[in-house]
Amino acid sequence: MWNRLILTLIITIFFSCKSEKPVSVSLEEDVAILANDSLAGRETGTPDEIKAAEYLRKRMEDIGLEPKGNSGTYFQTFTFKPKTDPHQQVQYTMAGDSTITGTNVIGYIDNQAKNTVIIGAHYDHLGMGSEGSLYRGEEPQIHNGADDNASGVAVLLQVADSLTKKHRGNNYLIISFSGEEMGLLGSNYFVKNPTIDLSRANYMLNMDMVGRLRQDSTLSISGTGTAPVWTQSLNALNEDFRLVLNESGIGPSDHTSFYLQDIPVLHFFTGQHEDYHKPSDDADLLNYDGMRKITGYIVDLIGELDDDPKLSFRKTKNESEQVPRFRVAMGVIPDYLFDGKGMRIDGVSEGKPAQKAGLQKGDIVVQMGDSTVTDMMSYMRALSAFEKGDTTSVVITRDGDQMEVKIIF
Structure with a gap:
């Protein structure tokens, strides 16, 4: 487990007043905070998720991202009524009784480019074990969600930091979604209420569960059929992974919301495991060297496409319908x-x-x-x-x- 003194120092830095010089933060440190018991599993709409959102806001600010939420802030809030029927669609509404408010956290790198690349990862999880938990114990326990999806958010922040220093051919929207575990709610709300012109969206990259790269270095990438360039570029840049490529743009994560808006997508994923949606998905089980390799791979992919024209979108077979x-x-x-x-x-x-x-x-x-x-x-x-x-x-x-x-x- 992480050293308590180091963790306390990190939290003090980021929740105190703004420092004169931004602190360089590692993958390990981001995960240590997001998957800490103090955030009680980051369930959508809870005060603990708001604490996580505030941490992400501060991280984006210190990296140098511009706010791109609502009203000049980093936050885009959305309010909805929870479903009573699992087959009904969630209705976004005004705040009131029996409603939940989620918070997307959005930053922006404005390179004065024609098109914008969207890079995202959800930060919400299951709290004390809400619907979707696979834990079968009698007493509620905190579901910290280190792999799902503190890992993806940590990689997202490292990618964002790199992009402030290189690759000026596109603008970059960095978004951490709320409400993914309740049905891709944050990403669905964003594409219906975008804070950028989605007609200028070049492509979308999604990192969801990228913290458990195995010994054989297998990396799953879905959405490779959504643009003609994906497969060739991914294979050409690969030096570290055994790639498993899937063409479908539809899947159980936030890239689906963008695919349905005719935007090319990719979803990076290191695989399911026995700790998925259980209290045992903790920070000390992650493969941080693997996460660093995935970060570099994504940054290299963005660089490879930096001078290319806007990607052409292709529809793919919807495997979920079968x-x-x-x-x-x-x-x-x-x-x-x-x-x-x-x-x-x-x-x-x-x-x-x-x-x-x-x-x-x-x-x-x-x-x-x-x-x-x-x-x-x-x-x-x-x-x-x-x-x-x-x-x-x-x-x-x-x-x-x-x-x-x-x-x-």
Whole structure:
């Protein structure tokens, strides 16, 4: 855990009056504050999220970003009524009873350029374990969200700092979103109430969960089909990563809001893990060297495109529309970065069918019942055929050996 004296010093610097000379802040220090218990999980609309927003405002100010929220501030607030029906859309409204107010934090680098690059990461999380938590303990616990998404915000701030010193071919909008965990609310509100001319938006880069780069250096980048230049540029600049590229511009993070406005997007992601949406997602588990590599890669990508014309937008296949509906669950966390044959398991939930059948992290599901499993989509199609009470055989490979187990849903 982080040294308490160092953490106290950092907090004192940033929440006291403005210093004469801005302090250089590391990835570790940003994460240490954003994922600290004192912010109680940064749930949207809470006083703890406002504390995080104020910290981000101060960081953007010290980096040298201009305010680009509402009324000359760094803040863009939005008020909404929470959904009572999970299928209904959130309604933005005036503040009142039973409403929640979120706060986007927005800074700007004005290079007097024609177009603007938007770079974002959400900073909200689940507080004490609101809807979406995978924690099954009886007592509420703080969900600090170090990887999700203090990691993305820390990288965002480092990228912003670099861009104040280089790459003048575009303007840069740096935005930390609220309300992502409640349904991409902050990014959705921004694109409907932009503080820049969105017709001049060149592209949008989104960092969401970039703190757990694995030993094999696998980095997932989604949205590569949204502009013709993406795949070539990403591969040409890559020296550090095993890239897994996904064309779709639709996904469960804030880049989706911009894709739906016909803006090219990319989403950077280091993969799911067993601490996702649990109290155990803490700062000491992050791979900070990996985050530094991702920061450099993103800055290099921006530089590579700096003198290019505005990117051409392309629509992509919406893979989320093809996802089947499920009546049962295996109780596993899939490895979304796995690009081999089958569905590799990255975690197993206690007391669920997979654990009861003896499945383990690292097992690769290659068949369910009569269905061959070649990837995530075929796994989901196979799973959708079962109902509660059904029994089926599941064929897996473990350490190169194939074996069959019985699953009871």
